Amino acid sequence: MKDKDFLALELSKVEDHLIKTLKTRSKMVEEALERFVKSGGKRLRPTLTIIGATFGDYKSEIIIPLATSIEIMHMATLIHDDIIDDAETRRGTKTIQATLGKNTAVYCGDFLFTRAFMLVADMAEVDMMKDMSKAIAFICDSEIDQNEQRYDQTVSVRKYLKRIGGKTAVLFSLSIAVGAHKAGCDRNLTKKLTNIGKNIGMAFQIVDDILDFTGNEKTVGKPLLSDAKQGIFTLPIIYSLNSPYKEKTIKAIDMIEEDGGESLLKCVIESGGLDRTKGLARKFIKKALDIRNTLPDGYGKEAITEIIEKQLERKF
Template sequence: MGNKDFLAMELNKVEEHLLKTLKTRSKMVEASLKDFVKSGGKRLRPALTIIGSTFGDYKSETVVPLATSIEIMHMATLIHDDIVDDAETRRGTKTMQSALGKNTAVYCGDFLFTRAFMLVADMAEVEMMKDLSKAIAFICDSEIDQNEQKFDQTVDVRKYLKRIGGKTAALFSLSIGVGAHKAGCDKKMTSKLSKIGSNIGMAFQIVDDILDFTGDEKTVGKPLLSDAKQGIFTLPIIYSLQSAYKERTVRAIEAIEEDGGESLLECVKISGGLDRTKGLAMKYISRAIKLKDSLPDGFGKDAITDIIGKQLERKF
C-alpha cells in the first residue's frame, strides 16, 4: 500500500468515526452536524495526528479516535467563530447559526467539545488531557484578543503573530504532537514534530489571510475581505498601515462598505503589504522545511513534505 493510500484509508476511518460520534437526541441538530462534517474541510489536523503517530508505534485503534477528537475540537471552534462573525455560509453550506439559530449553535459547539474530550478520556493520561485543555484555552484567549482588537489600527505584527499562534498554530502543533506522544515517541522527537506543526500552522493562517484578499470565494470558503469588513486587521492591512500609504489605507478601511473593499485591496498591493505578508509566510514554510529535513526518512517525512508542498501550491 502506498503512503497516500494509507493516509486516505486512515482519514476515511476518521470520517466514519466523526459521523458516529455526532449522535444526539435532537435529530435536527444531528442532521445539521452531519451536514457540517460532509461539507468537507481539509482534515489537515487529523492528518497531522496520523502522521505524527507513524514516527512511533502506530496503532490505528488508538490514533483514529485521537485524530477524530482533534477534528471535533476544530469543528467546535468553527461553529463558535461563525456565531461571533454572524456568518451565513461556510464552504458553500449554511452555518449552524444560520440553520438553527445562534442559541442552538452555541450549544452545538459546546456539545462537540464534550464529545471530543469523551473520545480521548478513555486513552489519554493526565498530561495529554492537560495539553489538550491548554491548547483549547490558548485558542479561546486568542479569539478574545481578536475580538478586542477589532477596528484597532494600532495592532502591530507582534500582536497579530501572537493571535494566530493561538488561533491556528496551537492546534496544528498539538495535532502532530499528541499523535507522536501517544505512539511512544521520545520528548525530542515529539518536540520537533510539534514545532513543525506550529510553523505549518503559522504559514497556513498567513496564507489564508492573503487569500482573503486575492483568492476566490469557492476556494476560501467564505466571502472575500470578510475579516476586514468585520474590523479584523490581518497582516496585509497591518503592513499597509505601517507604510507610506497609511492615510490612504485608513480612508480605504473607512470606505469598505461603500466600495466593497476595492480601494483597500489596491492599498495592500501598492503599499507592498501583500508582498511582505507572502515573504513572512515563506519564512515559516522555510522553518518547517528545515526541521522536516532532519527527520528520519520514511512515510512521516514524505507526508509532511506533501503538506508543506500544498501550502506552497495555494494560490497566494
C-alpha cells in the same frame, strides 16, 4: 511499508468515527452536524496526528479516536466563530447558526467540545486532556485578543503573530504532538514534529488571511474581505498601515462598506503589504522544511514534506 493509500484509508476511518461520535438525541441537530462534517474541510489536523504517529509505532485503533477528537474540537471552535462573525456560509455551505439559529449553534459548539473530551477521557488520556484544555483556553484568549484589537490601527506584527499563534498554530502543534507522543516517539523527535506543526499552522493562517483578500469566493467558501469588514486587521493591512500608504489605507478602510473593499485591496497590493505577507508565509514554510531536513528518512518525512509544500499553493 506505508504507501499513498495509507493516509486516505486512515482519514476515511476518521470520517466514520466523526459521524459515529456525533450521534445525538435531536434529529435536527444530528443532521446539521452531519451536514457540517460532510461539507468536508481539509482535515489537516487529523492528517497531522496520523503523520506524526507514523514516526513511531503506528496503532490505528489508538490514533483514529485521538485524531477525531482533535477535529471535533476544531469543529466546535468553527461553530462558535461563525456565531461571533454572524457568518452565513462556511466551506461553501450554510453555517449551523444560519441553519438552526444562534441558540442551537451555541449548544452545538458546547456539545462538540464535550464530545471531544469524552473521546479522550474514554481512552484515559489525562495528559492529552490537559493539553487539549490548555489549547482551547489559548484559542479563547487569542480570540478575545482579536476581538479587543478590532479597529485598532496600531496593531503590530508582533501582536498579530501572537494572536494567530494562539488562534491557529497551537492546535496544529497539538495535533502532531499527540500523534508522535502516542506512537512512542522520543522527546527530541516529538519536539521537532511539534515545531513543524507550529510553523505549518502559522503559515496556514497567514495564507488564510491572504486568501481573504485574493481568494476566489467560490473556492474559499465564504465572502472575501470578511475579516476587514469586521474590523479584524490581518497582516496585509498591518503591513500596509506600517508603510508610506498609511493614510491611504486608513481611508480605504473607512470606505469598505461603500466600495466593498475595492480600494483596500488595491492599497494592500500597491503598498507591498500583500507581498510582504506572502514573504512571511514563505519564511514559516522554510522553517518547517528546515526542521523536516533533520527527520529520519521514510514515509513520515515524505508525507510531512508534501503537507508543508501544499500550504503555499493553497487556493481554499
